[in-house]
Amino acid sequence: MTRKRYEIVCTTYCKRGRPIATRVNDYSKSHRIMKNMAILAGESCEKVWLHGEVAALLASKDRDVDSVLVQRYDAYGNQKLARPCPTCRQALKMWGVRVVRYTSEDGIQEELVKDMK
Numbered sequence: 001m002t003r004k005r006y007e008i009v010c011t012t013y014c015k016r017g018r019p020i021a022t023r024v025n026d027y028s029k030s031h032r033i034m035k036n037m038a039i040l041a042g043e044s045c046e047k048v049w050l051h052g053e054v055a056a057l058l059a060s061k062d063r064d065v066d067s068v069l070v071q072r073y074d075a076y077g078n079q080k081l082a083r084p085c086p087t088c089r090q091a092l093k094m095w096g097v098r099v100v101r102y103t104s105e106d107g108i109q110e111e112l113v114k115d116m117k
Contacts, residue, residue: 006080008072010052012059012097015066023055031058034087037094041086053088057095067099068092069108079103089116 011022027049034048053070072082082102084092092100092113101110 006072006074008052008070008082010056010068010070012056012063012065013067013069014064017067020063020065021056021059023052023059025052026050026055031055033058033091037090038087040094041090043085043087048087051085051088053084054091057091057097065095065097067101068097070100070102072103079105079107081105083109084116089113092116 008025009022010024012020014020029050030048031050031054034050034054035045037054038045038048053068056068057065070082070084070088072080074080081104083104084100084102093116097113099110100113100116101108103109
C-alpha cells in the first residue's frame with residue numbers, strides 16, 4: 001500500500017478562536033459549490049474534488065466563521081505550503097471569512113481574506 005504524498009486539513013474558528021469544524025480534502029467526491037466557486041474564480045470546473053476548506057465551511061453550518069487554518073503535511077509530517085487555491089479563496093470570501101492562516105515551510109502565515117489574490 002502506498003502512502004499519500006501529503007494531507008490537507010482545514011479547521012474553521014469563531015471570533016473567540018474556538019474551533020467549529022475540521023475537514024480534509026476528499027479525492028473521491030465533490031460538491032456543487034466547488035464547481036460554482038471554480039467558475040467564479042475563473043478556474044476549470046473539471047476535476048473539482050471537495051477541498052478541505054469548503055468541506056469545513058459546509059460542516060460549520062450556520063455558525064459565523066471568522067478564520068480558518070489550513071494545514072498541509074507531507075508523508076513524513078513536515079509542514080508544506082497550504083495557501084488556499086483560487087477556488088477556495090472565492091469560497092472563503094463568499095462565506096465572509098476574515099482571516100486565513102496556513103502552513104508553509106517557514107511556519108504559519110496569515111492573510112486577510114479580502115486582500116488575497
